Ligand code: MG
Ligand code: MG
């Protein structure tokens with residue numbers, strides 16, 4: 283029986299490319315694997331797949347009774363609803379340990395690096411499997427995306443080393459330029475609905491029994507949101523009501539200025555103010571130097587909610 287490999291809901295480039303790169307590795311090792319995804323891909327991921335001729339993973343959201351590998355998350359809230367009814371063969375991730383548990387032993391590769399594809403690169407090296415040129419190019423892009431071209435505090439030497447090696451396999455000289463090209467694609471928000479923007483890179487968390495959603499949009503210039511704030515706030519309010527959430531936040535991250543404008547809709551804004559030691563003005567605050575949701579946002583929120 284073929285196993286499925288999938289990343290988190292609202293898949294980002296790491297989740298999509300991770301499904302492709304891990305499935306290829308497993309196939310080379312003699313285990314039949316199919317790359318899958320839980321949702322629609324972003325313009326950034328589309329750019330990467332088109333650039334390197336990658337195939338769009340299969341859209342599949344139910345996995346009861348299937349063999350699966352999980353990539354780029356270990357939180358139930360970001361996994362398929364029936365994931366605990368699947369046979370989880372392995373997890374490859376770079377986030378905090380989540381609440382997915384298994385009843386049988388599994389293969390687990392979880393490391394504090396900038397990207398799941400960095401971990402997968404180490405798996406290829408460990409097994410001595412050659413990475414095809416096009417997959418190397420896609421993995422390179424996933425790492426450049428997750429580490430915000432090495433600017434994110436989540437980026438480690440292991441990530442930069444992996445990028446160098448992947449770029450040489452892919453035959454790409456100026457990979458930082460490739461990263462900027464990709465972030466310019468990511469910054470195009472014109473024509474997208476508020477819901478599309480909020481959900482583009484959105485995650486739900488359980489924080490001490492409260493449902494908390496945090497979206498993030500990484501752009502090269504925050505002025506693209508100048509006349510969109512109102513519609514974004516309207517949608518955050520709607521999303522909060524739909525899912526009986528305590529809080530929904532959106533980080534508008536400026537990767538050049540290196541900071542994030544935080545938009546908040548919450549039952550208790552004081553928790554958010556406490557988390558970031560800031561005062562909200564009209565439900566907004568500027569968080570200087572904040573680029574990483576997993577390292578600079580979620581840990582402080584979880585602490586404030588305790
Ligand atoms: Mg991800
Ligand atoms: Mg990732």
Ligand code: MG
Pocket residue numbers: 294427428483
């Ligand atoms: Mg990200």
